[in-house]
Amino acid sequence: EMRExxxxxxxxxxxPLRVWFADDEALVRKALGRLLRGSGYEVRTFETGDALLEHxxxxxxxxxxxxxxxxxxxxxGIDVLGRVRLLVPDAARVLYTAYQPTGRVVEAFNEGSxxxxxxxGQDATEIETVLATLAEERKVLGxxxxxxxxxxxxxxxxxxxxxxxxxxFLQPLYDASSGRMI
Numbered sequence: 696e697m698r699e700x701x702x703x704x705x706x707x708x709x710x711p712l713r714v715w716f717a718d719d720e721a722l723v724r725k726a727l728g729r730l731l732r733g734s735g736y737e738v739r740t741f742e743t744g745d746a747l748l749e750h751x752x753x754x755x756x757x758x759x760x761x762x763x764x765x766x767x768x769x770x771x772g773i774d775v776l777g778r779v780r781l782l783v784p785d786a787a788r789v790l791y792t793a794y795q796p797t798g799r800v801v802e803a804f805n806e807g808s809x810x811x812x813x814x815x816g817q818d819a820t821e822i823e824t825v826l827a828t829l830a831e832e833r834k835v836l837g838x839x840x841x842x843x844x845x846x847x848x849x850x851x852x853x854x855x856x857x858x859x860x861x862x863x864f865l866q867p868l869y870d871a872s873s874g875r876m877i
Contacts, residue, residue: 714736743769748782761775765792773809776790807856
């Protein structure tokens with residue numbers, strides 16, 4: 696369910712995040728595009744990941760965030776985000792899908808192709824929360840030497856991941872009163 700955000704929910708930022716979004720469902724593209732524009736983001740939408748990659752290859756404007764549906768005609772969303780990682784390593788890469796994370800999604804996290812995961816059908820605030828976090832990180836870093844240092848650290852971490860020198864461990868969280876996994 697997508698909903699419009701109130702002006703109070705809009706994010707205060709000096710320069711809006713440039714968000715590129717690929718999804719083969721026209722209604723999803725339209726709804727999410729309207730939602731994000733209403734929250735102050737600069738948004739471009741694409742029908743396929745291939746179209747996004749083609750545009751990325753010939754456009755001088757670079758996105759800050761790429762949100763990509765996993766299952767689309769042509770190139771799978773995980774593969775699109777993997778190529779984005781090589782073309783625009785500073786862009787945050789978000790996988791957007793209706794399905795539960797699979798082993799392939801975990802592998803994509805381990806190799807650094809996917810940085811965040813959002814399930815379709817969640818409340819729109821989940822998307823806004825992820826983007827607000829990314830905007831805050833960008834504002835805190837501000838650019839210049841700090842951003843350059845962070846990019847160098849990211850490159851080092853990427854090398855560790857690609858060389859399989861890091862292992863991802865997942866630990867479930869439990870509600871202490873009910874004992875139920877949350």
